[in-house]
Amino acid sequence: MSETAQRKAPESSAAEAPSASTQKTLSGPGRSAAPxxxxxxxxxxxxVEKIAGLAARDVVGVHAMGSGFARTFGAMRDRVPGGTKAVxxxxxxxxxxxxxxxxxxxxxxxxxSILDVTRSVRENVIDATERMTGLEVVEVNVAVxxxxxxxxxxxxxxxxxxxxx
Numbered sequence: 001m002s003e004t005a006q007r008k009a010p011e012s013s014a015a016e017a018p019s020a021s022t023q024k025t026l027s028g029p030g031r032s033a034a035p036x037x038x039x040x041x042x043x044x045x046x047x048v049e050k051i052a053g054l055a056a057r058d059v060v061g062v063h064a065m066g067s068g069f070a071r072t073f074g075a076m077r078d079r080v081p082g083g084t085k086a087v088x089x090x091x092x093x094x095x096x097x098x099x100x101x102x103x104x105x106x107x108x109x110x111x112x113s114i115l116d117v118t119r120s121v122r123e124n125v126i127d128a129t130e131r132m133t134g135l136e137v138v139e140v141n142v143a144v145x146x147x148x149x150x151x152x153x154x155x156x157x158x159x160x161x162x163x164x165x
Contacts, residue, residue, distance in 0.1 A: 049088035061112035065090030
């Protein structure tokens with residue numbers, strides 16, 4: 001370094017740094033520097049399960065979520081007045097302070113590549129969950145419990161039919 005540059009360096013850094021008397025303190029007694037630091041946000045397991053369930057259903061090739069028993073029970077529950085659609089059916093989430101892990105059970109359409117569908121499910125679920133919650137998704141386990149054949153009727157469709165014709 002030249003002698004001129006060495007002389008200018010201390011002057012420029014001294015000019016850039018404001019003196020202690022001119023600095024303003026952003027945080028005072030009982031005040032945090034940022035509003036985001038003034039509380040805690042918790043996200044329930046059910047919230048993450050709903051987000052993941054909707055994201056998984058958006059993937060082409062996913063016919064339904066959950067096992068056959070869960071779908072049958074869910075279809076009956078949906079018909080009960082006051083019952084709600086089980087958006088989180090087939091999804092189990094474990095939520096920590098900054099991370100979440102998900103287990104999904106799906107039924108795929110016949111003829112699709114199961115590997116491609118499960119890869120797309122993982123990508124969609126991770127993207128939606130991280131974007132909406134800010135949680136890091138550490139794993140998404142996808143279990144394919146059944147395949148929907150073209151000539152099979154849905155259990156949910158059967159429950160909508162009148163029993164007598």
